[in-house]
Amino acid sequence: MTVASAAPAPARPRKPAPSRVLIGGLVAVAAITAWAAWEIDFELTSLFENFSNGWVVVEQFLHPNWSYLGNAGTAWMETISIAIVASFFGVAVGLVFAYMASQVTNRSTKLYRVTKWFLSVLRSLPDIAYVLIFVALVGVGSLAGILALFIFNIGIAAKLTAETIDAVEPGPLEAADASGSGTFARARWAVQPQILPNFLSYALYIFELNIRSSVVIGYAGGGGIGQLIQVQFARFNYENVSAIVISMFVVVLIIDQVSQYLRRRLV
């Protein structure tokens, strides 16, 4: 009522037409999805038809064989040891690459480009590919797992740390330059103190990642808890697999909590 009597209300602005980018993007997403679904023969009917097959397995999973966990102790020790060694050496080498992959510390543009390119190649292979390679080189066992994770960690550690180096305060760098320090002294005394807390926090994050990927590592022959899961799974001992999976859940949770506490104190 009052609206009608008031001065003519300004016309409601017209809704802007959806942008071409948006329409193009949506069409592209729909097309890729349809094509991908066709490529992998996507279907959900099996979920209803074969549900009982799966339920048999799930039922065994619901009755974990706790007594089997006694055997898992050594495997866990192995997994944690692999993760410690691989993340220690991985982040140490990764730090060197990080210095080379940032233009703050690396004054040679050529070397910087080569390092960046090398790191993105390193990161593009999944961890399982490294495990397969090292199993072929040194045989099945923890050594293959350590080496695979070591290479894998270099890529992640270098990428994360290089981005932190890019963002350091320029003040100490200028001071170092003004006093005529060389490339190494500059990196060590003007950059490293600034990035150290972040770097240590990335190291802990990488350690967590390594524990998580232990199933994968072991499955492909890299030792540790994953190998145990693979053996028990191949023998259809689902009750034992279930007990290991639950122990994995607990271990990952504990390590996450400890590492998060340490990371909060660092940064």
Add this chain to the structure above:
Amino acid sequence: MSAETKAAPTKTPRPQEPGKARATIGAIVLVLLVIGGGYFSNADWSKFPDVFTEGWRYFYLMLKGIVQNPFSEPYSEYWTQAFNGMLESISMAWIGTMIGAAISIPMGFLAARNVSHPVVVQVTRVFLNIIRTLPELVFAIILLLPIFGFGPNAGALALGIGAVGTLGKLTAEALEGIDPGPVEAARAAGAPGSAILRWTYWSQVLPEVLAFWLYRFEINIRASAILGVIGAGGIGSVLSQAFRYREWDFIGILLLVIIVVTVIVDSISGAVRHRIIAGTAIKDKDIDTQPVGL
């Protein structure tokens, strides 16, 4: 130089260096841990030199496979298999991301403290944490292989379920970080609950959430290779077979295809991500350090 220093009228004593005890203890503990790790991992360190002696030989064989004429047999077959496998892996990763994204939207809303009831929030968070802790591999072997059999379909579903944990958590965190102003405005204007969620909450988090989806897609490409090794198809299956028969020339071609295609897809996805979140407060690095790892 020395003349100048001498000329200084009063020389303040150099401050004492801060104690290094803590750092030293930390370093000692770390070294002990690493030595202990090296011992308890039961690694056969005597085989370590093989990496260098054997490594070069195999690397040479792989290179030989790559530089062969790709149109001659059996190399044309190798290249076709490699590209088909990679396409299948990418499709698996894409469908997995789509499934994960679709399920993670309601999960994210349920797990956001400023949207849902505290009890619902707690229950949803526990659920998301369970999924996040277990690797995709576990879902695949427990649930999907018995129901769907070996194949990329099971792999895509496993990736989808695995993605729900991280995407749900990240969506919830993004929702909790929104500016409450628009929500109040919509409420004051009498908007119904669904409109508030759609036009104030969802609009604010959309760029960030889209960036997370794309990042998850990049991760899923790598994860799909892992699932391939247990028989979910894609490049992982082809790769593990090639390793079983030690066909080093084929392995070389496969690794090259994985590297090149992954780098290309990563850079496209990275550029889109960058464009989407340009102008918002978040940075690429904030997304990269999220615990979305494999």
